[in-house]
Amino acid sequence: MRGGNVYEIDALRLLVTVADTGSFTKAAQRLNYTQSAVSRRIASLEQRAGGALFERLARGVRLNPAGHALYRHAVDVLDRLARADRELSMIREGLGGTLRVGAFSTANISLVPTALREFGRTAPDVEVVAVEGRSGALLRRLADGALDLAVVSDYPAGLPPVDGVTTALLLEDEVLVALPRRHPLAGAGTVDLYALRDEAWLQDAPADRPMMLTEVCARAGFRPRKTVRIAEWTGKFGYVAAGLGVALVPSLAAWAVPDEIVLRRIEGLAPRRAVHVALPATPLPAALRFCAPLREAATGSAA
Structure with missing residues (x-):
């Protein structure tokens, strides 16, 4: 073989067909060529x-040692090309x-x-990479091409507009109040937050971020006398279960709430809060396909 030669795919396919059939004539018939065309192309190869x-x-032809190697x-x-075409x-x-799917923490609990x-059942060959983060950071990663959905x-402050990203509403997630099961109001159907004005409230956001807690408590007519900053939901649930405070909890997190805690409507x-699915301007087909089971899961969560 001469160095630097590049073999055309059609020529390699012709070589294989001639070798498999043992005949220029049969190869021509199989590939819809004329016999003279096959002869010329093999000579060129x-x-x-x-x-x-x-x-x-x-009667026919057979590979010589060089032919067997090629x-x-x-x-x-x-x-390899056939497998690439299939892929x-x-x-x-x-x-x-x-x-690559990004989601905020409580969306990763059940939704x-x-x-x-369900997506894995219908598209088992798609490799899913899950990423967790806050919504603003996820939108920026989506715009930068680091996420597909x-x-x-x-x-706490609305969805920032991000160029090249579109959003669609999935569900409205009701915010509940989490109480220890032994709390005097644990048996109530709904809870007036004003009755919890003297409780310690658990929250995770830095002090300079707008907080739903501040707004909700103000609407109920009070300011929390004490707040305890706990970053993770598991930590919040631990504090509530121990009777060290109460917390606002989105209904999406209900599945992860331990038995020592009750969730009550306000x-x-x-x-x-509104939960959205966000996609880039040109979504991957797999991302579009994933939207269907995501919406079905959202319908179940909102029921």
Whole structure:
């Protein structure tokens, strides 16, 4: 083989077909060529290879040692290309490739896992990479091309506009109040937050961020006398269960609440937050396919 030669895919496919059929004539019939065209193309291929690839017999042809060597490589190349075509087709249909899904913490408790479980049944060959973060950061990563889809919330200060990103409402998530099971108001159907004005309230955001807690308590007619900053939901639930405070909890987190805690609706105009699915301007087919089970999971969460 002469260094620097590049073999055309069609020529390699022709080589394999001639070798498999043992005949220029049969190969021509299989590939819808004329026999003279096959002869010319094989001669050109042999010129590129630097010598004969076939032994010409009285009836048909067979590979010589050089032909056998090139045949093995040709079969490997054609197989790799066929697998590449299948993989690309799967990606175009949303059934293959990688899907990078971002979500805020409470969406990862039940909403997103439920959708991913169903998605895995219908698109098992898609590799899902899950990323957790705050909604603003997820939207920026989506715009930067680091995510393919994100589940975001308008809490605490609305969704910032991000160029190249579109959002669609998934559900309205009601905010509840979490109380220890032994709390005097734990048995109430709804709770007037004013009755909790002397409780310690658990929150996680830095002091310079706008807080739903501040707004909700102000609407109920008081300011919390004490706040305890706990970053993770598991920590908040631990403090509430121990009777060290109460907390606002979105209904999406209800599945993870331990038995020592009860969730109660807030009397009056219950606070809600909107949960959206966000996509880039040109979404991956797998991302579009994932939207269907995500909406089904959202419907179940909102029920």
